[in-house]
Amino acid sequence: MEQKKEKKKRPGRSEMKAMVQEVFFNNPQKTYNYKQIASLIGATKKSARQLVEVLLFELSESGFLSQVSTGRFKLLSRGSQITGTVDMTASGAAYIVPDDGGEDIFVTQSNLKTALHGDRVKILQFARRKRHQMEGEVVEVIKRKRELFVGVLDVSPNFAFLVCDNKVINKDIFIPKDKLKGAANGQKVVAKIVEWPEKSKNPVGEVVDILGDTGNNNAEMHAILAEFNLPYSYPSEVVAAAEKISEAIPKEEIAKRRDFRKVATFTIDPADAKDFDDALSVKKLANGLWEVGIHIADVTHYVQPDTLIDNEGYERATSVYLVDRVVPMLPERLSNYLCSLRPNEDKLCFSVVVEMNDAAEVKKSWVGRTIINSDRRFSYEEAQTVIETGEGDLSDEILTLDRLAKQLRAARFKQGAVSFDRVEVKFNIDEQGKPLGVFFKESKDANKLIEEFMLLANKRVAELIGKSELSSGFLRQKPKTFVYRIHDVPDPDKFETFSKFVRKFGLEATPQGKESISQSLNRLLDAVQGKKEQNIIETLAVRTMAKAIYSTHNIGHYGLAFKYYSHFTSPIRRYPDMMVHRLLQRYIDGGRSVSAEQYEKMCEHCSEMEQRSADAERASIKYKQVEFLKDKEGEVFEGVISGVSEWGLFIEIVENKCEGLVPMRDLDDDFYQFDEENYCLIGRRSRRKFQLGDQVKIQVARANLEKRQLDFVLAKDDDAWMR
Numbered sequence: 001m002e003q004k005k006e007k008k009k010r011p012g013r014s015e016m017k018a019m020v021q022e023v024f025f026n027n028p029q030k031t032y033n034y035k036q037i038a039s040l041i042g043a044t045k046k047s048a049r050q051l052v053e054v055l056l057f058e059l060s061e062s063g064f065l066s067q068v069s070t071g072r073f074k075l076l077s078r079g080s081q082i083t084g085t086v087d088m089t090a091s092g093a094a095y096i097v098p099d100d101g102g103e104d105i106f107v108t109q110s111n112l113k114t115a116l117h118g119d120r121v122k123i124l125q126f127a128r129r130k131r132h133q134m135e136g137e138v139v140e141v142i143k144r145k146r147e148l149f150v151g152v153l154d155v156s157p158n159f160a161f162l163v164c165d166n167k168v169i170n171k172d173i174f175i176p177k178d179k180l181k182g183a184a185n186g187q188k189v190v191a192k193i194v195e196w197p198e199k200s201k202n203p204v205g206e207v208v209d210i211l212g213d214t215g216n217n218n219a220e221m222h223a224i225l226a227e228f229n230l231p232y233s234y235p236s237e238v239v240a241a242a243e244k245i246s247e248a249i250p251k252e253e254i255a256k257r258r259d260f261r262k263v264a265t266f267t268i269d270p271a272d273a274k275d276f277d278d279a280l281s282v283k284k285l286a287n288g289l290w291e292v293g294i295h296i297a298d299v300t301h302y303v304q305p306d307t308l309i310d311n312e313g314y315e316r317a318t319s320v321y322l323v324d325r326v327v328p329m330l331p332e333r334l335s336n337y338l339c340s341l342r343p344n345e346d347k348l349c350f351s352v353v354v355e356m357n358d359a360a361e362v363k364k365s366w367v368g369r370t371i372i373n374s375d376r377r378f379s380y381e382e383a384q385t386v387i388e389t390g391e392g393d394l395s396d397e398i399l400t401l402d403r404l405a406k407q408l409r410a411a412r413f414k415q416g417a418v419s420f421d422r423v424e425v426k427f428n429i430d431e432q433g434k435p436l437g438v439f440f441k442e443s444k445d446a447n448k449l450i451e452e453f454m455l456l457a458n459k460r461v462a463e464l465i466g467k468s469e470l471s472s473g474f475l476r477q478k479p480k481t482f483v484y485r486i487h488d489v490p491d492p493d494k495f496e497t498f499s500k501f502v503r504k505f506g507l508e509a510t511p512q513g514k515e516s517i518s519q520s521l522n523r524l525l526d527a528v529q530g531k532k533e534q535n536i537i538e539t540l541a542v543r544t545m546a547k548a549i550y551s552t553h554n555i556g557h558y559g560l561a562f563k564y565y566s567h568f569t570s571p572i573r574r575y576p577d578m579m580v581h582r583l584l585q586r587y588i589d590g591g592r593s594v595s596a597e598q599y600e601k602m603c604e605h606c607s608e609m610e611q612r613s614a615d616a617e618r619a620s621i622k623y624k625q626v627e628f629l630k631d632k633e634g635e636v637f638e639g640v641i642s643g644v645s646e647w648g649l650f651i652e653i654v655e656n657k658c659e660g661l662v663p664m665r666d667l668d669d670d671f672y673q674f675d676e677e678n679y680c681l682i683g684r685r686s687r688r689k690f691q692l693g694d695q696v697k698i699q700v701a702r703a704n705l706e707k708r709q710l711d712f713v714l715a716k717d718d719d720a721w722m723r
Helices: 013-026 034-041 046-061 217-227 236-243 251-255 308-316 332-338 380-389 395-414 445-466 492-503 517-527 534-544 575-588 596-630
Strands: 065-069 072-075 082-088 094-098 105-107 120-125 136-143 148-155 159-164 173-176 187-195 204-213 265-269 278-284 290-297 320-322 325-327 346-356 362-373 376-379 424-429 435-441 484-486 549-551 636-645 648-653 659-663 672-675 680-683 689-691 695-704 709-714
Touching: 013 034, 013 046, 013 072, 034 046, 046 065, 046 072, 082 105, 082 136, 105 120, 105 136, 148 173, 148 204, 148 217, 173 187, 187 217, 204 217, 217 320, 217 596, 236 308, 236 332, 265 380, 265 445, 278 395, 278 445, 290 362, 290 395, 290 445, 308 575, 308 596, 320 596, 346 445, 346 575, 362 445, 362 575, 376 380, 380 395, 380 445, 395 445, 424 596, 435 596, 445 484, 445 575, 492 534, 517 534, 534 636, 549 596, 575 596, 596 695, 596 709, 636 689, 648 695, 659 695
Parallel strands: 173 204, 265 376, 659 709
Antiparallel strands: 065 072, 082 094, 082 120, 094 105, 120 136, 148 159, 148 187, 159 173, 187 204, 265 278, 278 290, 290 346, 320 325, 346 362, 424 435, 484 549, 636 648, 636 695, 648 659, 672 680, 680 689, 695 709
16 A cells, blocks of 8 residues: 655744744844745745744844834844954854953854954844854944054965964955065065955955065064064154254253262163163161162153154053064164163153161152262173172172162062062074074072162052152142052952862962962962972963053052052153153142043053063064974973863973973874863873873974974873873
């Protein structure tokens, strides 16, 4: 008997509703009537088409759809005014981080339109589907994070493409042949996007600067600066403006200032420094106290607000320190000559002068403009020799300040400051920029001497304004707007995760008894000194801390244990210090408070530029690490596991601190799973464990300069590999 054909099951009401919703989700900008929707979902029967019409009105009433005209519907957004920042994923899709701090909104690659990573955008937010994350579509790019892009040119006979780092832009930039400016195939160049047609996959750009051949040191360093949207050259008109500034100091200017030219004064700086922006003076007073002058280059005497030099300085906001060079905030005539406190030259300063007893307790202070004449320029090494031997130029003065600084430091830690004395990695570099070797720079007594008095000055100027003190010392009205350097308390979740990790080493980060978090951290950092896990634990401890930023809203500085703190001591290389100098003088002169809103925006800009500068510095160090190990491929080194992720193991070589990745694919003796909570990889079959802090032997497998990436493999004779 012939079997009946099985009837195709008609979708039920809920299934049809889901199908209707899907059409609108996939086409958020389009409008449809019920006939179009019925056709798209295959609802051909009259009853099904009628149900579609009913569903459309229901979805409109529930807030899922908007009826834009009679019988025509469109997906309803939460509101077109939602703005946020694009955080792009490796797949090309992105999450929009809303300005108002709400839930991140997912945007597919097609709905990103021309938005790129870091751009500030306006999005159309779709109504939330049940059990789905928030989704949306970019409708406007409000502000590009970057205008310029750096990459390698791939030139064909009739056109070219600029191939950029995927993390910056996940599309190659099309460059017409007549927009190459003479750049050749394989060269590193900077380009800007001039248009991005709506239906075009790739943006269209033009070359604005040729950096040079790939692998050339200058080209690579300039490429790093361009990658982080940092300047790598100085505008000629700004340099010309600086050259016109007179070096002469008029007598009437000297008459306005406190004169320290006959007091023993000196600078201590790195041996290769040219911009000496701070000096110290010291003398014994008749009342038995020590008068210590902390003298800072008076940059704002020479750089007036809203001039070419000032505007350029504000845009840069900071000097950038790459591994082989300094990109100055101010033109060299100012930073290395007029404002540099060179020995045996009269120099204008803004100073904090304190009177302190033998226990380093400040009894009196004064802040104002001065003139000095430095007796001697010391390198840190020279000053350290004086401290260690007790002999040399100005030995009495240096030894006195060293003794006072050590007491200031002890008092600071007693108040709850956190001690992060990290070892700094430096490269010996030849004239072509090639790294020849690595050395470690440690902070010694001479460094700490300067640090303590700079901290004291920064603290004092912040107290002067934050506590509403005037030059007379009397309390006045509420604090005027000022620029503070603030540092928030550690994130509790991060600190708890960190505490769990250090327990695996038999250590304890959680405060014991009446300890504060800062005291418990100091106890922990003391306990790991000299141990194999020292660098890993110090690195993770730093990551638990908040980032210090600039703000007009003072919350204190947690890491330093100061209620009031600012940046006053480096105006040659930090624009916030110039802001502080101007505000200080304004308020000392009795001026009114400035706009908090305006200065907060300036603070945000300076904090952002500081972060970019730090990122560029790290990128330059990474490049030199890769370059240093390029001719050491195949060599075996002792290492420590410095990071664990689903991609593999990050290993830091002990002897040179270079870090590379052992990719998961190269751990081929087992299937390894990532245990995020315990910072380790565990073999599913063998139960072998690779944990943060473990010592291993690695072999340098690949050193990719283009990607600034080191790939290691575990050496086959390594115990960790065989256990």
